Amino acid sequence: MEGLKVSDANLVVYIHPSKAGKVSQSILRELSTLLFKYNEIFDGVVLAYDVTIQNKNAKVLPGIYPCFGVKLKAKMLLFSPKPDMLLEGKVVKLGKESLHVIVLGFSSASIAEEDIREEFRYRIKHGEEVFASTSHKRHVIKVGSMIQFLVKSFDEEILHISGSLIPVNTGSTKWLHKNMEEGSMVDRLETRKKKRKDDRSEMHEHSTELLDDVGFSLKNEGRPKKSKRQRHAEQS
Structure with a gap:
């Protein structure tokens, strides 16, 4: 953090x-x-x-x-939190207009409704207030969740932080970590696929060149050689 x-x-x-x-x-x-x-x-x-x-x-x-x-x-x-830093904290209170977080067990933070990106919608599930993502159904923030948020400002006198969940790299830390791992794995798989595709393409081009060379050689070798007398007769 x-x-x-x-x-x-x-x-x-x-x-x-x-x-x-x-x-x-x-x-x-x-x-x-x-x-x-x-x-x-x-x-x-x-x-x-x-x-x-x-x-x-x-x-x-x-x-x-x-x-x-x-x-x-x-x-x-x-x-020493500064604007635009990423912090982690535990959600202790959640309502339609804001959510409240405790950072490191002593510093309070609040995130207002206008600082929560539109992806998150306030809902009540099984009698519990949550902010649920409309893009990823498993991305849910509720009381007790650990979240990662961006610092907007820090009141040094009362140790209060004003935060934001607007950036895409903010939200439930559990979901973010899992999503990052899966994203990295997908990237690695895509890289391997691309490398194999490039290798196959290179092999195909090389094989085509070899076949062309062999075909040209066979074509020349299969053509009967003319004698000096025949060549002289054709020229006449």
């Missing part, structure tokens, strides 16, 4: 001197406050981190609230 990236960062975590005996715990507690929030510095929502303390020697910094800084090197897993 697009929108996920890993970023290297050099950080300084400031800890109160009273926590000097529990530095590791204090660092993790401070870093945990970054989780599942959009961070402008990293340009994304922090999902996870892996840290290494670069320098264990720390000095108390003077001020109204004394503290000491610990330098860290961290790898940050970030969620």
